[in-house]
Amino acid sequence: MQPWLLVLVAAFGSIPACAADSDPSRADVKALIDRMKTDGASIPAASPSAGTPAPLACPDCSVLPVVLVASDLSEAAASDGVAKFVTALKFVQAWYLSQTGKTFAILPAETAASNLTAGRWIALSCLTATPDERTHNPPCDQRHFNNGRPQSRYGYYQEVEQEFKAKHPGNDDQKRRFIIAVFAGDQPNVWLGAADGQAYAVAAPRSTSVSCPAFKDDPSGADPLCRDSVYGIAHELGHSFGLIHSCEQNLYPKVGCENSFMQAKHPPGMVMLDGERELLLKNEFIHLTTLDENPRRTTIPASSRTEFGL
Secondary structure, three states: OOHHHHHHHHHHOOOOHHHHOOOOOHHHHHHHHHHHHHHOOOOOOOOOOOOOOOOOOOOOOEEEEEEEEOOOOOOOOOHHHHHHHHHHHHHHHHHHHHHHOOEOOEOOEEEEEOOOOHHHHHHHHHOOOOHHHHOOOOOOOOHHHOOOOOOOOOHHHHHHHHHHHHHOOOOOHHHEEEEEEEEOOOOOOOOOOOEEOOOEEEOOHHHHOOOOOOOOOOOOOOOHHHHHHHHHHHHHHHHHOOOOOOOOOOOOOOOOHHHEOOOOOOOOOOEOOHHHHHHHHOOOOOOEOOOOOOOOOOOOOOOOEEEEOO
C-alpha cells in the first residue's frame, strides 16, 4: 500500500485489498477530496468537463486480453471462449466511451496453456467465497468444494497472476494493462474470484462462457450473465486505471455511489461518477476517441500462445 494511502485510511476508513494496489495520483485524489468536501454530492453520468486536463500522451498504452486455458482442455477448444471474452471486453470499451468521451485501446487477444486443470480452476474460484456462500453458488455447492476448506479470497487471482508472469516474462507493464480470464470449459455459473493488482485485472471463468451483444445494439447487456461479466471486467479495469470503491472509501460523495460501476451496480443502470470520470480522463490509458483506433501488437514478446484477432 502506498504511504499516502495509509494517511487516507486513518482519515477515512479501511481500504479493501482489491483496491489497495490501485494507484491514483496523490494530487488528484487530494484535489477530489477537497472539492467534494466543498461542493457536496456529484451527479453521476454527467458530460466530461471542458476544463478537464488532457492525459499524458501515450498512444501505445493499451489493454491486452489474455485467456489461460486449463491444462486438460485444448487451446483450439478455447477459441469460442476467447471470442466470448472479447465480446464482453469490447462492450466495456464502448461503455467507457459512452461515459467519458474517451476509452482504452484493446490489443488482439492471446491464449496461454495453464498448468492447472479445469477442476482446479473452478475450485480456486469457489474458494474465494466463504463455505456458507459456496452452498448458494453451484457448482460451488458440490461436496468437494464445501468441506470446510478456508476461504482464500485472492487465491484465484494470485494463481492467475503467477501463471501469466511465468509465461509472459519481460512485458512492459508501464504501457500495458492486462485483463486475464481462465477458460475452464463452458462454465457460465462459475462467477467468483475477480480481483485486481494494478497492472493485472482478473476476470472470473464466467467471462469466457458468456457472449455479450455490441454495446450500440443493446446497452442493457442483454441478460444477467452478460451483465455480470461486463460489470466484473469494467470494475477490475477501473481499479487497474487507479479507481477505488465508490461508497466504501468516503473519497467520493455518498449520493448515487451505489449506482457506480466501482461499487456493485450492473448494467443497465451502471454509471460512472463525476470524480471517477475526472480521474479516468487524466489517465494515459484512456485516450481513444472512437472504437476504430485499436492498435496492433508491437512489443509483446513471443511465447507459447495463440493469437485471435478482434
